[in-house]
Amino acid sequence: MCGIAGLTASAPRPTDRPRVEAMLAALAHRGPDEQRVVQAGAGCLGTARLALVDRPTSRQPMADPSDRYALAFNGEIYNYRELRAELERAGVAFRTTGDTEVLLHALVRWGVDALPRLRGQFAVAFWDGLERTLLLARDRFGIVPLHWAAGDDGVAFASEVAALRAAGLDTPLVVRDVVDTGVLWGLHPGRSVYAGVRSVPPGGFVLARGALADERSYWSFDFAAERDAGTLDDQAARLVDLLSGAVARRVPAYGVPAVLLSGGLDSSAVTGLLRREVGDDPVDSYSIEFASAALDESPFQRAAVRAFGTRHHAVVADDETVAAALVHAVEHAGMPLVRTAPAASIGLAARIEANGTRAVLSGEGADELFCGYDLFKVAWIRDAWSRDPADPRWPRLLEEALAQQRGMGRAVERAFYEQGLDERSDPVFSHQNRWRSSARLLQYLAPDWRSAIQPEDVLAGVRERLPARYRAWDVVEQAQYLEVTYFLPSALLASQCDRPYMAHSIEARYPFLDEDVADFALTLPLRAKLAGLEEKVVLKVATAGVVPDEIRGRVKQPYTAPEGEVFRSRAGDALLDAFVSPAALTRHGLFDASRVAWLVAKLRRGRTSYYDDLALLWVLSTQVLADACGVDTHLEAV
Amino acid sequence: MKSLDEVRADLRGLIVGQLVPLTDDELVDGAPLVDQVLDSLGIAEVAVFIEEEIGRPLHETEEVRSTFASVDAVVSFIAEHR
Numbered sequence: 217m218c219g220i221a222g223l224t225a226s227a228p229r230p231t232d233r234p235r236v237e238a239m240l241a242a243l244a245h246r247g248p249d250e251q252r253v254v255q256a257g258a259g260c261l262g263t264a265r266l267a268l269v270d271r272p273t274s275r276q277p278m279a280d281p282s283d284r285y286a287l288a289f290n291g292e293i294y295n296y297r298e299l300r301a302e303l304e305r306a307g308v309a310f311r312t313t314g315d316t317e318v319l320l321h322a323l324v325r326w327g328v329d330a331l332p333r334l335r336g337q338f339a340v341a342f343w344d345g346l347e348r349t350l351l352l353a354r355d356r357f358g359i360v361p362l363h364w365a366a367g368d369d370g371v372a373f374a375s376e377v378a379a380l381r382a383a384g385l386d387t388p389l390v391v392r393d394v395v396d397t398g399v400l401w402g403l404h405p406g407r408s409v410y411a412g413v414r415s416v417p418p419g420g421f422v423l424a425r426g427a428l429a430d431e432r433s434y435w436s437f438d439f440a441a442e443r444d445a446g447t448l449d450d451q452a453a454r455l456v457d458l459l460s461g462a463v464a465r466r467v468p469a470y471g472v473p474a475v476l477l478s479g480g481l482d483s484s485a486v487t488g489l490l491r492r493e494v495g496d497d498p499v500d501s502y503s504i505e506f507a508s509a510a511l512d513e514s515p516f517q518r519a520a521v522r523a524f525g526t527r528h529h530a531v532v533a534d535d536e537t538v539a540a541a542l543v544h545a546v547e548h549a550g551m552p553l554v555r556t557a558p559a560a561s562i563g564l565a566a567r568i569e570a571n572g573t574r575a576v577l578s579g580e581g582a583d584e585l586f587c588g589y590d591l592f593k594v595a596w597i598r599d600a601w602s603r604d605p606a607d608p609r610w611p612r613l614l615e616e617a618l619a620q621q622r623g624m625g626r627a628v629e630r631a632f633y634e635q636g637l638d639e640r641s642d643p644v645f646s647h648q649n650r651w652r653s654s655a656r657l658l659q660y661l662a663p664d665w666r667s668a669i670q671p672e673d674v675l676a677g678v679r680e681r682l683p684a685r686y687r688a689w690d691v692v693e694q695a696q697y698l699e700v701t702y703f704l705p706s707a708l709l710a711s712q713c714d715r716p717y718m719a720h721s722i723e724a725r726y727p728f729l730d731e732d733v734a735d736f737a738l739t740l741p742l743r744a745k746l747a748g749l750e751e752k753v754v755l756k757v758a759t760a761g762v763v764p765d766e767i768r769g770r771v772k773q774p775y776t777a778p779e780g781e782v783f784r785s786r787a788g789d790a791l792l793d794a795f796v797s798p799a800a801l802t803r804h805g806l807f808d809a810s811r812v813a814w815l816v817a818k819l820r821r822g823r824t825s826y827y828d829d830l831a832l833l834w835v836l837s838t839q840v841l842a843d844a845c846g847v848d849t850h851l852e853a854v
Numbered sequence: 855m856k857s858l859d860e861v862r863a864d865l866r867g868l869i870v871g872q873l874v875p876l877t878d879d880e881l882v883d884g885a886p887l888v889d890q891v892l893d894s895l896g897i898a899e900v901a902v903f904i905e906e907e908i909g910r911p912l913h914e915t916e917e918v919r920s921t922f923a924s925v926d927a928v929v930s931f932i933a934e935h936r
Contacts, residue, residue, distance in 0.1 A: 608914070627901035627917040632894045634919035653893050659875055811875035818872065825895030 218276070219243030219264040219718075220288040220362070221379045222341055224350045224370035226426055232260035235383045239374055240264045242382035245548075246290075246375060246718045252276065256286035257345035258370070263288045266574065266721055274314035280324055284346050287320040290375055291338030291360045292725070294465040299333065323351065328421060331434040335465075335731045339416070341373055350424045356435045357581065357729045358418030358705035361714055365413045366427045376715075377410050377550050381845065387413055388846040389838070391665055391806065397552045398834040399654045399674045402702030404681055406431060409551050409841070411848045418705050437700050438685060439693055440739040451744050452757035454736060456489075459758070462730030463489040468575040474500040474568070475526070475577045476724070478775055479516030481752065481759065481768060482579030482588070484523075486727055488762040490577060491524045501526035502568050502576060504560050507534035508778055516767055523764045531567045533560040535778050539787035546837040547844065548719045549711040553837040554654070554830050560777040561716035569720035576717070580708060581728035584699045585737040586752040587745040588772060591699070592692050593617045595646035596746060598633060599691040602640040617749050643686060644678055646695035651675055657831035660815065662808050668851050678702075690742055780829035783819055792816055795839040796832070804842040805849070807835055855936070861907060862929050868903055869896070869925070883925040897922055904928060908935045 221239035223232045233253055240251040240262045247264030254261050254277040263276040277288040293299070296315035299322055304310070308321045315336075322330040323342045331353050339362035342351040350371055354362050364373040365385055374380050381387055387410035394409050396402070403409070405417035416422055419435035444451055463486060467473050473494055475487045490499055501521060506512040514530070521528045538559045545559040546552075568576060583589050597617060601610035611630045618629050636648035644651065655671035678698070686694060709726075717724050727733065737745075744754040756768055782788045794800060796816060798809040815832055818824055824832075856864070862883070869887075870876050873896040885891055892900065900922055905911055912921070921931050 611914075627912060627922075628894045628898045630914075630917045631888055631897050631901075631919045631922050635889050637919075652889070656874075656893055808875075814875040821872075823895070825893045827893040828895070 218266050218290045219246030219375040219379070220262065220276075220290045220339060220341055221264075221374040221383075222259065222261040222277075222288060222343070222350075223372050223383065224259045224343065224348070224424070226258060226348065226369050228255060228258050229260075236260045236262040238382040239379040242379040243375055245721060248721050250275070254279065254286055256283070256343055258348055259286060259343035259345060259350065261286050261288040261341060261343060263290070266723060274312050274316040276316055278316050278320050280320055284344065285320065285324050286343045286345065287316065287323065288341040289316050289319055289338060290340075290362075291336060291355065292466075292723075293319055293334055293336040293338060294730075295333075295335035328353075328423070328432075328434065331421060337725065337729075339375060348425060351421060352416050352424070353421035353434070354416045354418055356419045356731065356734070357700070357709065357726075358415075359709050359714065359724075359726060359729065361710060362416040363408055363413050364416065364422060364424075364429075366424070366429055368427060370426060371424045371429065376548075377408060377413055378547075380410075380413060385412070386846075387411060388848040389842055390848050391661075392669065394552055394838055395658065395661075395669055395674060396677065397706065398554060398657045398830070399651055399671070400678065400702045401554050401650075401654065402704075402706035403551070404677060405701060405705075410845065436683065437697055438683075438738065439689060442739075443741040444736075444739045444744070445741075448744060448754060448757055451740060451754050452760075455733070455754055456758040456762065458730070458732045458736050459485065459727055460489050460492065462727035462733050463577065464493045465730070466575075466577055466725040466727055467493060471572070471574060472498050472500050472527075473577070474502060474573045474575065476564075476579070477501040477503045477517055477520055477526070477528075478579070479503070479513035479520060479767065480579065480772065480775070481755065481763060481770075482582035482728065484516075484520045484579075484763045484767045485582075485755065485759045486577050486579045487520055487524050487526065488759065489727070491526075492762070499524065499526045500571065500573055501528045502564055502573075503528070503530045504564050504777075505530050505532045506560075506777065507532055508781070511776055511778060513773060513775075516770065519764055519766055529567060529571060531564050533563060533777060535781045535785035536787050537563055538777055539782045539785045539791060542782070542788075542791060542837075543840055544719070545711075545716055546840040548715040549837075550715065550841070551706065551711060552834050552841065553711055554707060554834055555712075555777065556779055556782055556833060557775065557777045558712045558716050559782075561712055562719055565717045565720035565722050568717075568722050574721065575723045575725060578713065578724045578726050579728060580713060580724075581704070581726050581734075582752065582755060584696060584704050585728060585734060585745075586755045587692060587696065587742075588751050589699070590617060590772075590774070591646065591650065592695055592746055593749055593751065594633060594649070595691050595695045598637060598645070599640065602637045602645075605637060613749070642679075643682055643694065644675055644698065646691050647678075647698050648675075651678075653827050654830060656827055657834055660807050660811050660831055660835055662805055664851060665806065666808070692742055692746055779826070779833065780819055780824045783816075783829075783832060791836060792819075795836045795843075800839060804839065804847045806838065806842060806847055856907075858929055858933055861932055862925065865900070865903060865925060865928055868899065873899055881925070885924060887924050887928070888919050888922045892922070900928060904932060907932045 293315040337359035541559040
């Protein structure tokens with residue numbers, strides 16, 4: 217993984233090289249091995265490189281032999297050997313043994329048709345100096361970031377928005393998008409929270425000539441029209457085969473293979489398959505242990521370590537350490553946070569870096585593809601309940617499904633999830649409770665903003681972007697689409713994974729998001745993913761013999777760092793004073809100082825709700841970002 | 855026994871004092887509490903308030919959205935069951 221950045225124009229500009237050098241300096245954490253700038257006609261491309269594959273010869277940005285094309289590439293192409301063989305058969309001669317040159321020639325020869333053929337995680341900037349066109353593209357799920365902005369004469373692009381600011385772009389926060397991050401726990405594909413800055417959508421690409429850019433998709437999340445009709449055992453056998461291949465492809469060429477081990481099914485499955493892949497070779501495992509017993513999963517982490525014989529490393533995260541890392545995590549995330557987990561991640565990333573590890577395998581993506589979250593169970597129950605509101609079985613089943621959660625009483629479960637039950641035709645039915653509850657954070661905006669942005673407008677923004685095929689899916693699969701579109705790329709892959717780990721030059725790799733695994737998951741019938749209250753059915757069967765039964769059979773625990781408690785720590789209290797005190801809030805005028813003061817007082821009094829904590833974190837992290845880049849204060853921007 | 859006006863005042867005090875960042879003027883008695891005002895913890899707090907006022911736990915069939923629909927609905931429920 218690396219950082220990439222660049223500027224294009226209609227003609228070469230002498231100022232571009234120093235500007236791209238400044239952009240790379242802002243991305244140095246992503247690529248400590250080499251920062252290099254290439255001026256290719258009117259395109260100036262740069263890479264900050266973290267060398268993981270073919271370290272000696274694949275210098276970037278890379279030009280083709282004719283010097284017409286130049287490539288800046290961030291990530292890994294796992295099927296580059298197969299693509300290389302095909303290109304060689306077509307007469308292409310290679311100078312290196314790595315994936316960068318294969319990608320370069322694939323794009324030269326096949327153009328954008330190369331994109332759906334790639335297997336991996338990547339962000340690509342491909343410049344054609346003759347046609348003066350720039351292609352920007354990202355992997356299917358948006359693992360690797362890529363932002364861009366159109367200027368008067370060309371395009372600026374970079375892995376992180378901080379690099380665009382280093383090039384001189386003014387990027388104030390856009391309140392509408394800031395609100396989306398809080399309510400939806402993610403952004404609409406292609407959006408960023410910064411004025412004038414877009415994100416290349418997951419599975420998408422941008423073709424730019426001058427300042428004109430055309431944004432398209434080469435892949436979309438879509439369930440197969442015909443589902444796998446095999447037995448569950450056959451499906452499980454196929455899954456473990458595909459997952460084994462996905463793990464094998466992600467074993468780094470250099471160094472000791474390593475894995476992020478939460479103690480849950482997904483990371484344990486990855487660790488178990490990694491152990492099978494490397495035999496008796498050493499494997500490093502890394503975990504976060506939470507000081508709070510309610511959040512801690514270390515007994516299961518230790519069980520996995522015993523079973524797989526890993527060299528284990530753990531950091532302990534408590535309220536103080538999470539609070540102390542929070543501003544750093546927000547600055548790297550570059551978007552408001554709705555959970556503190558990124559601050560815990562950044563502490564673990566520092567530990568991993570100190571151990572000399574550069575790539576870690578992660579179990580992220582399994583919950584979205586195989587229905588691991590309680591949200592999917594709730595969607596299924598509410599769907600049935602909505603068709604027969606008088607049937608008492610459904611609220612009882614809901615109570616059972618949520619029994620593990622936060623000690624909520626029956627009144628909460630029933631009355632809370634009864635909201636919207638009469639709106640089954642709403643396409644975002646599965647997410648109504650979460651999003652409408654999160655939308656209560658709008659009440660902390662200053663009055664003018666509160667009047668300008670209504671909760672239902674935020675949900676309408678989702679509805680109007682849904683693909684036509686969405687209506688044909690089951691409510692649970694609709695929920696999968698919404699999770700993959702909003703939560704996964706923003707709150708999880710970006711804020712909780714890529715940014716905190718790359719802050720310490722660590723590349724995370726995701727076997728569950730492998731193209732073959734994901735394609736297979738999209739063929740599975742719902743019953744193979746969710747059967748009543750049992751989640752990830754096929755994965756549990758597939759990992760028999762791979763993952764210890766005590767982990768495979770455990771009740772799923774949502775991975776959660778301490779939330780409101782963080783702000784009751786000494787470091788957290790200092791954060792409240794620095795960023796959400798009445799004086800601090802006047803800096804940007806974005807929030808209602810009296811209402812935020814009420815929330816802080818409630819926190820200091822004692823008990824706050826999940827959504828209180830979410831709102832406070834969102835307000836505070838927005839303030840951190842606003843301090844760095846300001847706020848677009850034009851109400852008409854909403 | 856409290857008058858219903860006192861119950862209403864106490865309920866409003868609970869909501870604006872501890873549950874949501876509204877002023878007394880901003881809390882409308884007919885506003886949808888569950889759908890627009892309270893979050894999940896807020897509903898639980900109101901459930902406890904009701905149970906204290908009626909002197910018994912809520913039955914399963916009473917733990918429904920309509921019980922918590924609005925300030926007016928909560929006060930009516932208490933009036934009917936205390």
